Amino acid sequence: MIALLAIAAILATDNTSAVADKHALIARSRELRLSDHREWRLLLHTEPGGDESDADSPAFFFSPEGKHDPQAELEANIAAFLEPLEGTSEEALDASAFCTFPARFAFLDGQLGISAHGAPTPSCPAYSKWRATLAPAGVTMIFASAFLNAPASMFGHTMLRVDRRDAQGQALLANILNFAAYPTTTNPFGYTLLGLTGGFPGRFSALPYYVKVQEYSNMESRDLWEYPLALTDDELARLLAHVWELDQTHFDYYFLSENCSYHLLSLLEVARPSLHLREDFPVHAIPTDTLKTTLASLSLRGPRLYRASHTRTMNARYQLMTGDEVRLARRLVESAEWDPGPLKDLAPERRALVLDAAADYHKFDIGFTPNQDTEAARPGRKRELQLARERGKTGADPPAFVVEPPTAEPEAEHESMRFGVASGVTSRGRIFGEIAWRGSLHDLLDRPTGFVPYSHIELPNIVLRLRPDRYSGEGRDAEHGVVLDRAALVSITSLTPHSGWVSLPSWRVSFGAERLRDLGNCDDWSCTAAMLNGGIGYTFASRFLGGEVWYGFFDLNVWGGPKLHPNYRIGPDVALGSAMTVTSFWQSHIEGKLRFDVLGDTRAGRWVPIVEVGQNFSLSPNVALRIRGSLWRDSAESALALFVYY
Amino acid sequence: MRKLLGVLAVSVIGLAASVASAAPYGTAGCGLGSIVFGDDAGIVQIFAATTNGTFATQTFGITSGTSNCVDMGRSASIDQEAFVKMNYASLMRDAAAGKGEYLSAMATLLGCEQPAHESLFQVAQSKHEVIFTENAEPVAALDSMKAEARANDTLKNSCTRL
Numbered sequence A: 001m002i003a004l005l006a007i008a009a010i011l012a013t014d015n016t017s018a019v020a021d022k023h024a025l026i027a028r029s030r031e032l033r034l035s036d037h038r039e040w041r042l043l044l045h046t047e048p049g050g051d052e053s054d055a056d057s058p059a060f061f062f063s064p065e066g067k068h069d070p071q072a073e074l075e076a077n078i079a080a081f082l083e084p085l086e087g088t089s090e091e092a093l094d095a096s097a098f099c100t101f102p103a104r105f106a107f108l109d110g111q112l113g114i115s116a117h118g119a120p121t122p123s124c125p126a127y128s129k130w131r132a133t134l135a136p137a138g139v140t141m142i143f144a145s146a147f148l149n150a151p152a153s154m155f156g157h158t159m160l161r162v163d164r165r166d167a168q169g170q171a172l173l174a175n176i177l178n179f180a181a182y183p184t185t186t187n188p189f190g191y192t193l194l195g196l197t198g199g200f201p202g203r204f205s206a207l208p209y210y211v212k213v214q215e216y217s218n219m220e221s222r223d224l225w226e227y228p229l230a231l232t233d234d235e236l237a238r239l240l241a242h243v244w245e246l247d248q249t250h251f252d253y254y255f256l257s258e259n260c261s262y263h264l265l266s267l268l269e270v271a272r273p274s275l276h277l278r279e280d281f282p283v284h285a286i287p288t289d290t291l292k293t294t295l296a297s298l299s300l301r302g303p304r305l306y307r308a309s310h311t312r313t314m315n316a317r318y319q320l321m322t323g324d325e326v327r328l329a330r331r332l333v334e335s336a337e338w339d340p341g342p343l344k345d346l347a348p349e350r351r352a353l354v355l356d357a358a359a360d361y362h363k364f365d366i367g368f369t370p371n372q373d374t375e376a377a378r379p380g381r382k383r384e385l386q387l388a389r390e391r392g393k394t395g396a397d398p399p400a401f402v403v404e405p406p407t408a409e410p411e412a413e414h415e416s417m418r419f420g421v422a423s424g425v426t427s428r429g430r431i432f433g434e435i436a437w438r439g440s441l442h443d444l445l446d447r448p449t450g451f452v453p454y455s456h457i458e459l460p461n462i463v464l465r466l467r468p469d470r471y472s473g474e475g476r477d478a479e480h481g482v483v484l485d486r487a488a489l490v491s492i493t494s495l496t497p498h499s500g501w502v503s504l505p506s507w508r509v510s511f512g513a514e515r516l517r518d519l520g521n522c523d524d525w526s527c528t529a530a531m532l533n534g535g536i537g538y539t540f541a542s543r544f545l546g547g548e549v550w551y552g553f554f555d556l557n558v559w560g561g562p563k564l565h566p567n568y569r570i571g572p573d574v575a576l577g578s579a580m581t582v583t584s585f586w587q588s589h590i591e592g593k594l595r596f597d598v599l600g601d602t603r604a605g606r607w608v609p610i611v612e613v614g615q616n617f618s619l620s621p622n623v624a625l626r627i628r629g630s631l632w633r634d635s636a637e638s639a640l641a642l643f644v645y646y
Numbered sequence B: 001m002r003k004l005l006g007v008l009a010v011s012v013i014g015l016a017a018s019v020a021s022a023a024p025y026g027t028a029g030c031g032l033g034s035i036v037f038g039d040d041a042g043i044v045q046i047f048a049a050t051t052n053g054t055f056a057t058q059t060f061g062i063t064s065g066t067s068n069c070v071d072m073g074r075s076a077s078i079d080q081e082a083f084v085k086m087n088y089a090s091l092m093r094d095a096a097a098g099k100g101e102y103l104s105a106m107a108t109l110l111g112c113e114q115p116a117h118e119s120l121f122q123v124a125q126s127k128h129e130v131i132f133t134e135n136a137e138p139v140a141a142l143d144s145m146k147a148e149a150r151a152n153d154t155l156k157n158s159c160t161r162l
Helices: A002-031 A038-044 A070-082 A090-095 A102-112 A125-134 A188-197 A209-219 A233-248 A260-271 A287-297 A310-320 A323-334 A341-345 A348-366 A378-394 B002-020 B040-048 B078-097 B101-109 B114-126 B138-150 B153-158
Strands: A136-144 A157-164 A175-181 A200-208 A224-228 A251-253 A305-307 A418-426 A431-438 A455-458 A461-466 A482-494 A506-515 A528-542 A548-560 A568-583 A586-596 A607-620 A623-631 A636-645
Touching (some): A038 A070, A038 A102, A090 A125, A102 A233, A136 A209, A136 A233, A136 A287, A157 A209, A157 A260, A157 A287, A175 A209, A200 A209, A200 A233, A200 B078, A209 A224, A209 B078, A233 A260, A310 A348, A323 A341, A341 A348, A348 A378, A528 A568, B078 B114, B101 B114, B114 B138, B114 B153
Antiparallel strands (some): A136 A157, A157 A175, A175 A200, A200 A251, A224 A305, A418 A431, A418 A636, A431 A461, A455 A482, A461 A482, A506 A528, A528 A548, A548 A568, A568 A586, A586 A607, A607 A623, A623 A636
């Protein structure tokens, strides 16, 4: 009885002292203004300069006000960490505040010493297992080059890889921390809308790097660049502890702003709170820009690595072979009957090369679907096996070669936004000016360093035309002193040169509004028309002039505007053109087009010839001078522009 | 005019989106406690939807796809199995050549000490016809590779996960 009373007394005191501890700690946190501490703000994912958290799940907060009130959340965390454990089962331990929010605990323990005030610090089975699985030795930022054939991948992609302690130098086995949206609809309209407006939940997951290599390098033919970041052990530990906390929440995914690149920056800020990376991206986060910001703030612990895509490696092997060897490799893949006989004429090293090249081409041909034993897949798999076995029989290594990147590293790209001023003259002797702004990213004439060669993507590009003469003199018409020349909301050109093995079509599409240039020198507001055009074509690369591509396109053009009678015009065209890198700072582009207006307004003449020429000189990576000239059937103009990239 | 613009806008965005959303894979978060490997269905789902990189399924450039989560505790060799399933063709090529990134990774997954890697490469090369057979399931190839390694005196003692 006495013993029972004693126990009851101890429990009571314990309880009282725990409550006293809690109040003291909360008071202390207020004194220290801990909820304003940068690390706390980062752990809660409050927006730079605000109180509201980006995290969108209630489970991420102990306080019902947590999303909007960092102080309330901090106090609720102190209380939660001081709670006694609810049992010793694995589930109970894993569910404890300590095991769910290890980074917050470390922060509060460092600032207030909460473990000394009775906060339990149990073992955490799930968290420990996860850490053991990752075996973290460091993190590497990965950049996947742009992929123009998927609308969402045109700006490249960044990922964070956790390198393994136990598999040094074996990147394939490391894990990617991936922030991904989980689409909740398959309806394309809803999909686009929700993707842009935060309608999909985004979550972090971890998956092996080899899955990503399959996806990017093999399936999408994208080169990967790897940047091993120099973080201290403490920083690495904090980063991972925090990623574990993010398992409790999702973030509404905004394609333009709160996307994967943005969230990766927030992880690096948690790792090193003195970094201010996200503040550079209040509106939109383009992956290359986030890469540049990261590299400007963090040093590397090892060399930058380049991992060539399957297609690029395949083409490099193609270049090493003679014409006969190429024909042989192709026959080994394409002939119905397996006949390795002709290989005997080759030296073992050449045989190995031909078989490696054939295996590359075969894989590209049948696709990268992991092996499934289906009736349809069997012939392809059988040939794959035959090629590999024959390769084994050579007993030799092929000649060594290095696959060079097609362009410089992505961080060497010019900046993603562009502002320009221009002045020009029309064939009727009128002087005009231009003011141009482009939100992103690159056209055929911009300095190509770092970009996918011969790619063009503009989102959006707006050009205003100034007519100074309209402000004075006889024909005074100030209302039309400034008119819209072009407003391409989206404009994309993908020129894929014939590569030897395979030939993919080139394509282009653009959409927006433009001044109808072919209605004489029409340049008031009524000359503006909505336009949509797109085409498919073929490109090949040559070295006649030192490295250029030649292309041909078949396009379809649609316009709608008040100056057209009736209000629209539809016409296909045939275009031929060439883009060239004359020197590293001089780009050249010429295109001739013959349009045939078939429907709607055909007053411009049934056949409309158009020629456009441009020469671009980069004065520095982010400043360029451009001369351009255009010729339509009954008018022409030329202009000189100055562009600044920022 | 404004109406026309609107119609054009919607059709272009719709076009782009229909390309982007060809196959929405991944319907729920995996949770970090499990490593996402993708089970068979998941792997098939990601890869079947793509043909030679013409129009990929990638959604908004961010999803990695599989929401197929594997609890690390389910099977002792789950990481080996996932690796072989996903990289069967690359592994088969590396084994024939007796070297390569995928074969090295396999040696690590089999728990082989670094000095023994070369022996595993030799076994994979010399026993290629036994390990990689026509219409073989990847996991069967894994099993026979392990059996061949166990039959090798060096590997038997220096690889811990055979």
